[in-house]
Amino acid sequence: MPREEGESPGYTFFMSVRVRFAPSPTGRLHVGNVRTALYNWLFARRQGGTFVLRIEDTDAARSESRFEEQLCRDLRWLGLQWDEGVEVGGEFGPYRQSERYPLYREQARGLLQQGHAYRCFCSPEELERVRAERLAAGHPPGYAGTCRDLDPGEAARRVKQGEPAVLRFRVREGAVSFDDLVFGRLEFDCRQIGDFVLQRSDGSPQYNFAVVVDDLGMRISHVIRGEGHVSNTPRQLLLYEALGEPPPRFAHLSTILGPDGAKLSKRHGSTSLGEFREQGFAPEALVNYLALLGWSPEGEGREILSREELCREFDLSRVHRAPAVFDQTKLTWVNRNHLRDRPAAELLPLVLPALQRRGWVGEDPPGPVSRWLESLIEALRKYLESGEALAQAAEVVFDFRPERDLEQPETREVLESDGAVRTIRAFQKALGGQDRIEVVDFKQAVKTAGKETGVRGRDLYHPIRIALTGRGSGPELDRVVELAESGRGLPLPSPPPGVRQRVERVLALLP
């Protein structure tokens, strides 16, 4: 959806592009926030700008440092390294709001002195009562202005005496407008706004105030954030105005929805970045899919894009305004495309955790085991939608339990068909007595069994497949043989049985 106002107005030629991602450390990184971070990062890379990571932890009750650490780890895992901010430093720090209180206090003092702000002594209960009244009368529920015209000297005296007070911003009359880089021109009537809080009674800064002081202090040129903030923008614009500073450009991003059209939340399944990492999704795939959720490159049929292509082409003017529905099925498809041509050795870290969770592989597998696992991945490649999906497909190798599988109706049906058991016996006999069964030996044995029983094609392979895996479907039998034989002597928690062992165990259960 291209628009006239691009993101490169004249002044960017002499003013450098600086963007920021400013999460609150109150939980795991959510895909909606990840996309915001990604768009900021892509915009910075495309424009040759700086990507800043700032932590908004003014809500002391909900903020935890472990969430901050996790957040940084998640961002790095995704490959969204920040140029400036927490953990890496920079010349406009500190980058944690809890460490910037002196800065907020200084600006608050200035605003108070110039009359842009005033003390308010209203109690929360009083405020709540007035709000309910105004709402009932059909008025905007904003602050009624009770303390607006208190004498400043009198107010200062009450504060000195220890009376709790907040600092409120005196909203002017008229309207505020701005050109949003994705939504276009937006205008707000100041009567809708109401005098908002700058500083709480405990002295901590309120969100809108802290953001403006920080964005100014960090020389942010473009604020790219969630749509929920468009209604905060006029408040912030008013603050820039009072502070006598030019505001940055704004770009708001629509919300990400779940399949039912409601805002994406836990009940829709996986929503945190960590969950996708644990399921064995590649960071490149997440980046690719999330970039496409609300944005599209120029040209048709371009779905699989590398990080480099995205950096080269990302463009705020093509960002969609409507909310987008998160579709894990498509993410899976994108993931498969990114994994498809990757060497098995690179895939191992993605698959290994899922294998370990199932208890099939121990911690720190030794070299021979790793090499075998690589051949496993190679053999099961077609099932590689994610590390988790591949591990599930590996059941045919690790989870051989004929006692259980032979009870399945579909398996029984095959085994009860004419000549099935006879075919398996003939196959067992044809395997011969050598220690290790190679694929050629296996092929020969199938052939011999076929000749002996007169069975061919499906009727020949199907019983043998069941004898080897306990299941009616799975990867090519050659592959299964290869894996079972090469894996049987390996130092695994419970090494997979070899071909002969499998056939024996199945036959033992058969009449």
Added chain:
RNA sequence: GGCCCCAUCGUCUAGGGGACUAGGCCGCCGGCCUCUCACGCCGGAAACACGGGUUCGAAUCCCGUUGGGGCUACCA
């Protein structure tokens, strides 16, 4: 309640008044391949929310309706 935003196949989207018989990806359905499930390849069904304008001509511009979302805090 008030204010703001949004609206193309089930989903993500292309679309800038005539190139639209509305294109592409995912998913779905069918076929091919094949010892099986899958992978892959080929084909198919599937949308401009509705009503009014403006115009020679509207998916595209305007107004309204409906539907969805956001905000309306001493949260961020």
